Amino acid sequence: MKFRFAAAAVATFAAGLVFAQTPMPTPNPVPAAADAAPAVVATPPAPVPSTSTAWILMDYATGQVLAGENIHEQVAPASITKVMTSYVVAAEIKNGKVGLDDQVMMSERAWREGGAGTDGSYSGFPVNQTARLEEMEKGMAVQSGNDAAIALAEHVAGSQEAFASLMNSYAAKIGMKNSNFVNAHGLTAEGHYSTAYDLALLGRALVRDFPETYAYNKIKEFTVGSITQPNRNLLLWRDQSVDGIKTGHTSAAGYCLLSSAQRGDQRLIAAVMGGSSEKQRADDSLALLNWGFRFFETHRLYEAGKVVTSQKIWKGKADQVELGVSQPLLVSLPRGRYNDLKPSMDVPKVLEAPIAAGQQIGTVKVTLDGQVVAQAPLVAVSAVEEAGFFKRLWDAFWMWWESE
CATH class of the missing domain: 2.60.410.10 (D-Ala-D-Ala carboxypeptidase, C-terminal domain)
Known part of the structure; x- marks a missing residue:
């Protein structure tokens, strides 16, 4: 018993x-082919950017790093900083703090520090006049306007310094552990830095959280008054799958590009920092994107809530x-x-x-x-x-x- x-x-x-x-069992099994599959060939190494000090290629869906060098090295982000500015503005709109129809003042400070009289890129909004927030943001995203970035920062937080505090708070939420921002435009400043990995995370977050704001980055040109300026991202003209994100250049940062492309259901994000020219950063970024799409694929293994x-x-x-x-x-x-x-x-x-x-x-x-x-x-x-x-x-x- x-x-x-x-x-x-x-x-x-x-x-x-x-x-x-x-x-x-293997999730979502793929039916066996009628004939024996060919032997798997090893993935060739990624095309290393020729002069960049740091670079990365990231899969958007998973956040996996597919290739990179010096991805956590602190570097000057230059105008890629404005992607962080766009993220903060979009988040504050979502939180009801500001709105797309707000009238944003182009202050004296914004005009003097980021306007046409400076060595940096500018949008051309008239000093001491207002423009809709949405237009001001396009002037920042498409034309890389330093003046527009400062005006937006002042409108959202009262001052650029207070806005920088917001930037760092949102960066921490995104997971950018090796970044610190002291301004909204990206001109060289002590204590203003990021990494290739953190910037790829930022690009991923903007696409995921605020696709409407992200869409500004694929606009090829934008006009303020009588001035029409092209988007500095050369890849928008070279490859239809590229829809962003942002260029950057200062003497300290070199030529930088945070880019993203989508082909079918797959999206990749590349960051190339410290390049030698506009052409070089574009060539190297496109080579990385092409390599990633050619040799990698993304699969959904399990659905949320399914047994x-x-x-x-x-x-x-x-x-x-x-x-x-x-x-x-x-x-x-x-x-x-x-x-x-x-x-x-x-x-x-x-x-x-x-x-x-x-x-x-x-x-x-x-x-x-x-x-x-x-x-x-x-x-x-x-x-x-x-x-x-x-x-x-x-x-x-x-x-x-x-x-x-």
């Missing part, structure tokens, strides 16, 4: 562990708890390697109710050639309430039995 009880206990216990001990696996649970009104991911799990990998992915789970062997919906239970990991390329928390898709007294007592007995 005892043997039969023991056998039943072992069977129950084994059933409860099967998911924790057995790797999951990935079910696990045995004790003392609950239900006998199983369904687990999934709270955010879509994506991965970027070399083309042709999708079927080589190996998913696995790390889940506690014993689970007890109650479990709340959204509660983290374990982790799902996906590896390629032994390296983790994607991971995410496994959470309860739905709650499992605690069972009544007798069910809990019965489960407690079996838990004790199986622990012997």
